[in-house]
Amino acid sequence: MNGQAHLEWLRSRRSIRVFAARALERDVLERVLEGAITAPSSTNRQPWRFSVVTARDLRQRIVDAVRERTEAMKAIIRRGHHAEDFGSYGDFFFEPLETAAAIVIPQYRPYPDLIAQLIESGGGDPAAMPTASAMQAELCSTSAAIMALLLQANAEGVGSCWMAGPMVARDQIHALLGIAAPWRMVGAVALGWPEESPPARQRKQLDQVVRWHEEKP
Ligand SMILES: Cc1cc2nc3c(=O)[nH]c(=O)nc-3n(C[C@H](O)[C@H](O)[C@H](O)COP(=O)(O)O)c2cc1C
Numbered sequence: 624m625n626g627q628a629h630l631e632w633l634r635s636r637r638s639i640r641v642f643a644a645r646a647l648e649r650d651v652l653e654r655v656l657e658g659a660i661t662a663p664s665s666t667n668r669q670p671w672r673f674s675v676v677t678a679r680d681l682r683q684r685i686v687d688a689v690r691e692r693t694e695a696m697k698a699i700i701r702r703g704h705h706a707e708d709f710g711s712y713g714d715f716f717f718e719p720l721e722t723a724a725a726i727v728i729p730q731y732r733p734y735p736d737l738i739a740q741l742i743e744s745g746g747g748d749p750a751a752m753p754t755a756s757a758m759q760a761e762l763c764s765t766s767a768a769i770m771a772l773l774l775q776a777n778a779e780g781v782g783s784c785w786m787a788g789p790m791v792a793r794d795q796i797h798a799l800l801g802i803a804a805p806w807r808m809v810g811a812v813a814l815g816w817p818e819e820s821p822p823a824r825q826r827k828q829l830d831q832v833v834r835w836h837e838e839k840p
Pocket of ligand 1: 639640714715785786810
């Protein structure tokens with residue numbers, strides 16, 4: 624695939640929120656996860672883990688937990704001063720999970736920042752000499768893995784939606800899946816065979832988001 628064709632393919636990915644009632648085969652899921660672990664990571668630590676939930680009962684318990692916590696959150700927002708502006712906040716916190724054939728809960732674990740400790744032990748101030756922890760390198764690495772997962776899913780024809788909404792039920796999901804410190808979930812990814820083909824969402828133009836510092840001719 625040449626560069627232009629690859630770019631068009633990248634543009635073909637969509638967040639899919641409605642899925643067919645059809646299971647995802649294990650070999651497809653394994654390739655999707657193999658895709659995820661191709662990602663680069665800080666000092667190649669690969670600080671990620673993935674819980675892959677296809678069991679119907681457990682999926683339902685996750686959906687119920689997120690729905691319950693979302694409703695509780697919405698009730699609190701409705702009582703606040705911002706009800707008019709944020710009345711719909713909380714939409715799509717759990718809906719894509721309802722029809723997903725698989726729910727993936729990516730997790731990352733932070734590591735002690737050895738370089739920061741070395742700087743400190745030599746009398747330096749790590750705050751003035753930022754290191755990997757200043758960019759949450761393990762979270763960044765795991766986010767890269769999630770993006771690779773979404774792209775492999777797209778290549779498989781599998782729909783996906785990476786969601787922050789389920790964080791509202793983080794404690795419940797951690798308990799359901801046995802996720803314990805130092806591991807932390809990074810949202811949820813709904814996966815399934817697409818039952819919708821939404822149009823592309825608007826992107827900011829390159830000149831809005833890129834600042835060039837070019838060599839002058
Ligand atoms: C970190 C992150 C959190 C997101 N959380 C949600 C979510 O909770 N619910 C949802 O329906 N979509 C969620 N999305 C999907 C975005 O809404 C979507 O990526 C964006 O609107 C652009 O659309 P596209 O992915 O189809 O290009 C999230 C995406 C990211 C990267």
